[in-house]
Amino acid sequence: MSTLLIIAILGGIAASLAGGAMSGWIIGKDALGAEMAASMGGLYGLVGGAAAVIIGIFALTILAGV
Secondary structure, X not given: OHHHHHHHHHHHHHHHHHHHHHHHHHHXXXXXXXXXXXXXXXXXXXXXXXXXXXXXXXXXXXHHOO
């Protein structure tokens, strides 16, 4: 069970990084340049998404009684 939790955490963090980079690139490429916008989006996606993934998996673990 712990292996599955680790895979879920790492997958969620990777998805938040990729989603943040893509949304930053789409939204800010004209104002900041594509590389800077993607870097900033990836950073903020990682910060917000990692916290959400860890809190969400922790809450689901408590609710499931594992």
